[in-house]
Amino acid sequence: MISSKVAPGEEAEREATSEGQLEAVSSGEAGPSWAAGPPSERLPPLGQESPPPRRCHTDCIEAPLSRCFQNLGTAVGAHPWLFLLGPVLLTVALGTGLIFLPKEKENLEEQYTPIGSPAKAERRFVQGHFSTNDTYRFSASRTSSEANFASILVVSLTNSLLNPQTFTEVSKLDRAVQALKVVQENGTQILYKEVCAKYKTLCVPPNPLLYAWQHNSSLDLSALTFPIHNMTNHFIYLAGFFGGNVLGQTMGRGQQLVESRAMRLLYYLKTENPEDSERSKAWLTNFLDHFNSMKNNLTLKETEVVYFTSLSRQLEFEATSKTVIPLFHLAYILIILFAVVSCFRLDCVRNKMWVAVFGVFCVAMSVVSGFGLMLHIGVPFVIIVANSPFLILGVGVDDMFIMISAWQKTSLTDSIRERLSNSYSKVAVSITITTITNVLAFYTGITSSFRSVQYFCIYTGTTLLFCYFFSITCFGAIMALDGKREVACFNWLEKPDQNHASLKKSCCLPFGLSPDEHGEDKHPMNLFFRDYFGPFLTNSKAKIFVVLIYIFYIVSSIYGCFQVQEGLDLRNLASDDSYITPYFNIEEDYFSDYGPRVMVIVTESVNYWDGNIRQKLDKCMIKFEENEYVDKNLTEFWLEAYIQYMNNSGNDPNDKNTFMNNISDFLKMSPIFTYDINISSSNEITSSRGFIQTIGVSTSTNKKRMLLQLRGIAENCEVPLMVYNQAFIYFDQYAAIIENTVRNVMVASTAMLIVSLLLIPHPVCSLWVTFAIASVIVGVTGFMAFWNVNLDSISMINLVICIGFSFDFSAHISYAFVSSTETS
Numbered sequence: 001m002i003s004s005k006v007a008p009g010e011e012a013e014r015e016a017t018s019e020g021q022l023e024a025v026s027s028g029e030a031g032p033s034w035a036a037g038p039p040s041e042r043l044p045p046l047g048q049e050s051p052p053p054r055r056c057h058t059d060c061i062e063a064p065l066s067r068c069f070q071n072l073g074t075a076v077g078a079h080p081w082l083f084l085l086g087p088v089l090l091t092v093a094l095g096t097g098l099i100f101l102p103k104e105k106e107n108l109e110e111q112y113t114p115i116g117s118p119a120k121a122e123r124r125f126v127q128g129h130f131s132t133n134d135t136y137r138f139s140a141s142r143t144s145s146e147a148n149f150a151s152i153l154v155v156s157l158t159n160s161l162l163n164p165q166t167f168t169e170v171s172k173l174d175r176a177v178q179a180l181k182v183v184q185e186n187g188t189q190i191l192y193k194e195v196c197a198k199y200k201t202l203c204v205p206p207n208p209l210l211y212a213w214q215h216n217s218s219l220d221l222s223a224l225t226f227p228i229h230n231m232t233n234h235f236i237y238l239a240g241f242f243g244g245n246v247l248g249q250t251m252g253r254g255q256q257l258v259e260s261r262a263m264r265l266l267y268y269l270k271t272e273n274p275e276d277s278e279r280s281k282a283w284l285t286n287f288l289d290h291f292n293s294m295k296n297n298l299t300l301k302e303t304e305v306v307y308f309t310s311l312s313r314q315l316e317f318e319a320t321s322k323t324v325i326p327l328f329h330l331a332y333i334l335i336i337l338f339a340v341v342s343c344f345r346l347d348c349v350r351n352k353m354w355v356a357v358f359g360v361f362c363v364a365m366s367v368v369s370g371f372g373l374m375l376h377i378g379v380p381f382v383i384i385v386a387n388s389p390f391l392i393l394g395v396g397v398d399d400m401f402i403m404i405s406a407w408q409k410t411s412l413t414d415s416i417r418e419r420l421s422n423s424y425s426k427v428a429v430s431i432t433i434t435t436i437t438n439v440l441a442f443y444t445g446i447t448s449s450f451r452s453v454q455y456f457c458i459y460t461g462t463t464l465l466f467c468y469f470f471s472i473t474c475f476g477a478i479m480a481l482d483g484k485r486e487v488a489c490f491n492w493l494e495k496p497d498q499n500h501a502s503l504k505k506s507c508c509l510p511f512g513l514s515p516d517e518h519g520e521d522k523h524p525m526n527l528f529f530r531d532y533f534g535p536f537l538t539n540s541k542a543k544i545f546v547v548l549i550y551i552f553y554i555v556s557s558i559y560g561c562f563q564v565q566e567g568l569d570l571r572n573l574a575s576d577d578s579y580i581t582p583y584f585n586i587e588e589d590y591f592s593d594y595g596p597r598v599m600v601i602v603t604e605s606v607n608y609w610d611g612n613i614r615q616k617l618d619k620c621m622i623k624f625e626e627n628e629y630v631d632k633n634l635t636e637f638w639l640e641a642y643i644q645y646m647n648n649s650g651n652d653p654n655d656k657n658t659f660m661n662n663i664s665d666f667l668k669m670s671p672i673f674t675y676d677i678n679i680s681s682s683n684e685i686t687s688s689r690g691f692i693q694t695i696g697v698s699t700s701t702n703k704k705r706m707l708l709q710l711r712g713i714a715e716n717c718e719v720p721l722m723v724y725n726q727a728f729i730y731f732d733q734y735a736a737i738i739e740n741t742v743r744n745v746m747v748a749s750t751a752m753l754i755v756s757l758l759l760i761p762h763p764v765c766s767l768w769v770t771f772a773i774a775s776v777i778v779g780v781t782g783f784m785a786f787w788n789v790n791l792d793s794i795s796m797i798n799l800v801i802c803i804g805f806s807f808d809f810s811a812h813i814s815y816a817f818v819s820s821t822e823t824s
Helices: 008-028 062-078 080-100 108-112 118-129 164-178 208-215 274-298 312-322 325-343 353-376 383-408 416-447 451-494 498-508 524-537 540-561 580-590 611-626 638-648 656-661 663-669 671-676 700-716 728-759 763-786 793-818
Strands: 149-156 181-183 189-191 228-230 235-237 242-251 254-268 303-309 594-602 630-637 677-679 685-695 721-724
Touching: 062 080, 062 416, 062 451, 080 353, 080 451, 108 312, 108 451, 108 728, 118 594, 118 721, 118 728, 149 164, 149 580, 164 208, 164 254, 164 274, 164 303, 181 274, 189 274, 208 235, 228 254, 242 580, 254 580, 274 303, 303 580, 312 383, 312 580, 325 353, 325 383, 353 383, 353 451, 383 416, 383 451, 383 793, 416 451, 416 728, 416 793, 451 793, 524 540, 540 763, 594 611, 594 630, 594 700, 611 630, 611 638, 611 685, 611 700, 630 638, 638 663, 638 671, 638 685, 656 663, 663 671, 663 677, 671 677, 671 685, 700 721, 700 728, 728 763, 728 793, 763 793
Parallel strands: none
Antiparallel strands: 149 254, 149 303, 181 189, 228 235, 242 254, 594 685, 594 721, 630 685, 677 685
């Protein structure tokens, strides 16, 4: 049997000839273009006459880089197994870092709130100067951090729940919740009354009006006032506990509560002591596990009930994140199928199905290597990083297609080294420029104020570098090995063997095809864009149509940019069928009128007995109460109550000794203010606080404006003041997100322009690419408003991704156009 392969001596001679040709190209050629275009678009070798340049080219970096990749292609073609096994062994070594994937729960506050935000400094001040006691004198508005709690929203199926029948049903629900108990492994039980936050010896009531009705069922529910109701001997605050209200005439400090559609039950649990906090969380976990069954057993007829706990945000975020993992397998399977279909050829010689499959595995290797390296050096792994492989997959497969396309244009008569060298020279700048720009786009995200964005960008940027490295080494080696298969298959087809002629034609070259020996590769998609789509765009009517569509697009986008809402919507952290989604929907519909109760803190020691100081402080409090986001009827300040106490008792509030000596007696009569006055061992008031009630802050814009305005009033006050509420930790993102987004986009876009000026051999092309990036960013940001997508740390990541992807597409198209020798 006659062998169809080239003899060893002939092969060596052929390799030497091709190497000589490559040396001539390296020394006498300005370097092939990075665009994988036809030969007519490449720069001619030196010494040959070339047409006078019609445009200014800046290829001082592009040409040497192309020559370097030519040499790399030669090396990979000569030693494919070395370049294949090296990345595989590196992946195995770095992949051991995956054992360091975190097992503990992710701190959402740390990852999704701004680093060094003012609210965090304010919280440290509150924690250092004011104490609380959730086992004897709990007050929700006085806590510096979020307490453990369970919240139930009850919505009446009729116009109002202010009737004995509905209150009876809600009371039954309340008793069922308080009857829940946890049975631990050792047999001990955790009862609600053991873990509830207490005021004196009793659990803090989940709803003050419901508690009053439970102890006095004859309470007239039609004679209530809102937001403050005057009981026989004290006031109760109803703001935040009732929503969807219809108010009547003014009565004292409030208005008559005619109708109320919704009620809130808040079960606060002990948080301060670590052991108590763990027991409280165990009770909350049991509450979440059994609430639905408990609700079904009660057969509620008058009301609809939704629920939420202090653990829900964390648990639902983790549950949603775990649903991403199964999508990895589906995504990689779909990409493999797509790659196989895209690379399939009826010509068995040029068929690249298995090359495409191994190309996807190269991308998977880069993910393992990048993640493993980051975990080895201790970069924290946050759960949104788990979405990064989808992005890496898209970029890696894109590079794979570019390299396969360049390889398909080579001739089968050339040696493997020569073919791979030519392929690398064509795609060198192409995949290098896209990799650099994508990596730079992500590394600019490291400057963000959000740790989640920082870690996502570090992981993704580093993994993209591995993807690039594996593409030019491991995947290049796979193409070289497949090239040997091509040569063997081609020689077999060309072998004169009459016995197998019909088999060859029917199996390897159906429909009368002939082997693509010279690399014409007329793929249907290439023909479509060349013969149909391109001519369509150059038509005058099509140009006018495209321009009109673009004008409509950019005007709509600019309008949308001014409508975008800032801040992370907690509903987006949970799955669509999560129980927290209806909770936040009902809370938004019925309980959005009243916002957080804000501390107004006097941060330094001042002479409270000095009338001038009190006057300045009163002036500041009046400014707070006059603010559009503050209800002036719900202000609470110990100093006002103390001055009234001093006047009623006949004491002089302007005398220092009298002022200081009577505080202890005042606190015995009004113990609620006990933790609002910080008195030092030297009998000086080092700090104190009052409270104001915010209103009308349902939208992120209003939350930001409220926060900035209240801080502005405090800063301009003649007395050193500070405002704080635990919700400000999350509100600070509204003030920081726009600044962070604009900075990241500007830095990334500038980096794109610099890279394009250096690597794309035409300055006008670089400017058009930058314009395209700006256009895409404006469009995506504007349409976020139409899609009801908030501008938060997660969408900021997507904007960074858009910069990289928009550069990829626009750079290829614009460069191919300006470098073409054909008429436009």
